[in-house]
Amino acid sequence: MDVFTAIRRRRSIREFTGEEIPPEDIEKILDAARYAPSPENMQMVRYIVIREDKDFKRFMADLCQEAAQELFGMYPYELAQGRLWYIPEEKRPSIFKRMRDGTLFRYPEKADTIVIGFSSEVFQDSPLIYPHELFGSVVIGMAFQNMWLAATALGYGVGYQAFPAMDPRRAEVVCEALGVPRSWKPIGALHIGVPKRPRMAGPSRFPMEGMFYAERWGNPYIRLAFRGRRW
Numbered sequence: 001m002d003v004f005t006a007i008r009r010r011r012s013i014r015e016f017t018g019e020e021i022p023p024e025d026i027e028k029i030l031d032a033a034r035y036a037p038s039p040e041n042m043q044m045v046r047y048i049v050i051r052e053d054k055d056f057k058r059f060m061a062d063l064c065q066e067a068a069q070e071l072f073g074m075y076p077y078e079l080a081q082g083r084l085w086y087i088p089e090e091k092r093p094s095i096f097k098r099m100r101d102g103t104l105f106r107y108p109e110k111a112d113t114i115v116i117g118f119s120s121e122v123f124q125d126s127p128l129i130y131p132h133e134l135f136g137s138v139v140i141g142m143a144f145q146n147m148w149l150a151a152t153a154l155g156y157g158v159g160y161q162a163f164p165a166m167d168p169r170r171a172e173v174v175c176e177a178l179g180v181p182r183s184w185k186p187i188g189a190l191h192i193g194v195p196k197r198p199r200m201a202g203p204s205r206f207p208m209e210g211m212f213y214a215e216r217w218g219n220p221y222i223r224l225a226f227r228g229r230r231w
């Protein structure tokens, strides 16, 4: 699969069959993370790969469900459906129900592999702090995307969970369970598995003209195909 196809086919997969993935494929996916760029090639990131520990996977599912209930549970549908603008209207109520009760986010349970990414901002002998927001989380983001695209190209599904890292209290519990030292911060968790069903059509994205500005802020970048047209 070429890189442009993988970029377009990549989706968030939140339903896995629970089937096992051959370890060689998982290793290929993990290896893709090593090639992510980092400032001064510091590679100030580490990953914990969980495949065997079913109790931990269940714990992650509980944690994500609880966090989703806390986040989405208080929203009335009339307001929250604005967030779901990209989902066809008839599907919104059932998806919203699964967001509210958190069951949509239990997928770590059935993932073959969970990869949790950590970064450090006091790495090597630099006299400056390299803040997580500007450096470590960017490196993890790039590495996760590498793995996401590699998994997509191999026909597997991937789902990203921010919940284990989002609330400092939950992050603390995760680090405690995994023996992570204080100077390392969890950034996010990637879940790789065999998708229950394909998700081909992606949620719509803003058009180029809405997202890119040409030369100055607010001046829409006009796609080549639309240039010179009269509206």
Ligand SMILES: Cc1cc2nc3c(=O)[nH]c(=O)nc-3n(C[C@H](O)[C@H](O)[C@H](O)COP(=O)(O)O)c2cc1C
Binding pocket: 010, 011, 012, 013, 014, 105, 159, 160, 161, 162, 163, 202, 203
């Ligand atoms: C930084 C970040 C955090 C995300 N957090 C979550 C999450 O906690 N749970 C989840 O199921 N999906 C999460 N996602 C996935 C997004 O919901 C998803 O990428 C978006 O809706 C677009 O859908 P697509 O990935 O299928 O194209 C996250 C994605 C990113 C990049």
